[in-house]
Amino acid sequence: xxxxxxxxxxxxxxxxxxxxxxxxxxxxxxxxxxxxxxxxxxxxxxxxxxxxxxxxxxxxxxxxxxxxxxxxxxxxxxxxxxxxxxxxxxxxxxxxxxxxxxxxxxxxxxxxxxxxxxxxxxxxxxxxxxxxxxxxxxxxxxxxxxxxxxxxxxxxxxxxxxxxxxxxxxxxxxxxxxxxxxxxxxxxxxxxxxxxxxxxxxxxxxxxxxxxxxxxxxxxxxxxxxxxxxxxxxxxxxxxxxxxxxxxxxxxxxxxxxxxxxxxxxxxxxxxxxxxxxxxxxxxxxxxxxxxxxxxxxxxxxx
Numbered sequence: 001x002x003x004x005x006x007x008x009x010x011x012x013x014x015x016x017x018x019x020x021x022x023x024x025x026x027x028x029x030x031x032x033x034x035x036x037x038x039x040x041x042x043x044x045x046x047x048x049x050x051x052x053x054x055x056x057x058x059x060x061x062x063x064x065x066x067x068x069x070x071x072x073x074x075x076x077x078x079x080x081x082x083x084x085x086x087x088x089x090x091x092x093x094x095x096x097x098x099x100x101x102x103x104x105x106x107x108x109x110x111x112x113x114x115x116x117x118x119x120x121x122x123x124x125x126x127x128x129x130x131x132x133x134x135x136x137x138x139x140x141x142x143x144x145x146x147x148x149x150x151x152x153x154x155x156x157x158x159x160x161x162x163x164x165x166x167x168x169x170x171x172x173x174x175x176x177x178x179x180x181x182x183x184x185x186x187x188x189x190x191x192x193x194x195x196x197x198x199x200x201x202x203x204x205x206x207x208x209x210x211x212x213x214x215x216x217x218x219x220x221x222x223x224x225x226x227x228x229x230x231x232x233x234x235x236x237x238x239x240x241x242x243x244x245x246x247x248x249x250x251x252x253x254x255x256x257x258x259x260x261x262x263x264x265x266x267x268x269x270x271x272x273x274x275x276x277x278x279x280x281x282x283x284x285x286x287x288x289x290x291x292x293x294x295x296x297x298x299x300x301x302x303x
Contacts, residue, residue: 017246024238025246025254031235033261036103037269038231039095042223045211046095050088050202052224057232058195064188076184077193083177084197090174091198092205093167101160103266104274105146107259108282109164114252114292115139116172135291142284149277178240187240195232252293256286 017025042049097106115136122128143165150157181190206213239251259282266272 017242017250021242021246024242025251027234028236028238028242029254029257029261031230031233031238032255032258033235033265035094035227035231035235035258036098036107036262037265038223038227039098040103040266040270040272042220042227044216044220044224045206045209046092046099047202047205047209048211048213049095049224049227050091051199051206051213053227053232054084054088054091054195054202055199056224056228057236058192058199060228060233061188061192061195061237065186065192068186068189074184076181076190079177079181080185080190080193081197083174083181083190084194084199085201086170086174086177087194087198088201088205090167090170091202093163093170097160097164097167099160100163101150101157102263102272102274102278103270104259104263104272104282105150105157105278106160106164107262108278108285109143109146109161110168110171111256111259111289112139112143112165112168112285113171113175114289116169117176118292120172120176129295132292132295135288135295137288138291139285139288142281142286142288145281145284146278149275149281153275179243182240182243187237187243191237191240253290256290259286 039049044052094106094110097110100106118128118132118136143161147158147161150161178190178194181194185193205211239255243251263274
């Protein structure tokens with residue numbers, strides 16, 4: 001496929017990705033779907049887990065990044081550094097959500113990222129089409145339903161919902177800043193810098209909270225490795241790699257499959273059955289977010 005074909009495909013919001021990118025996206029879905037259950041399984045302190053996961057991810061990608069020789073004082077590197085700090089705070093919310101509420105509810109609420117992206121666009125002076133606003137309204141009904149059910153179960157579950165929403169808002173900001181970085185950087189350079197600064201941002205949290213950095217069981221270290229090679233490499237890195245060829249709208253819609261994959265893995269690994277009452281809420285969140293993604297991208301592509 002020629003570079004022009006890649007560009008045309010990237011700007012088409014209905015084009016099916018080529019087979020190699022479909023394989024990457026499938027691996028990406030499995031990878032990010034593993035993230036929530038693995039975090040819930042781990043007993044490592046949140047800040048420590050964020051540190052090791054991202055330091056490992058950075059060390060794994062640095063050899064690929066060094067081939068591009070892009071480590072210089074450039075706007076792209078600075079955007080990647082900022083993206084890493086935002087990612088660290090996002091992970092705090094995401095990890096707490098996975099431990100305080102069900103994986104199904106937490107991942108669905110984090111998937112509200114497109115809603116926050118649309119809100120950022122609006123505050124920046126952009127235009128949000130009416131059907132996108134309808135999608136936001138539908139999603140907010142779903143959020144209220146999930147949070148309401150969780151509140152009747154326990155206050156901790158409700159706090160997990162709040163943490164997941166904060167994580168979703170920060171995920172939108174992380175994607176926005178990361179997109180600016182990748183205009184100048186190769187994916188491997190971006191991820192190496194981003195993950196490293198995410199780890200460095202988590203390190204002060206470790207010391208501030210008095211969490212341990214070492215002396216964990218073999219099981220905990222194996223879970224860290226699973227997060228690095230599963231969620232970090234197969235998940236985040238695979239999705240970042242296809243964004244140069246595939247429409248962000250298509251990628252955003254495919255990312256929603258994290259919710260059922262994560263829920264199935266949580267049922268398998270944790271025997272975690274989400275309350276049946278939240279299922280309609282999860283469906284409304286995903287349907288509304290899909291409307292926001294499609295309508296917002298369609299409008300931007302026509303401008």
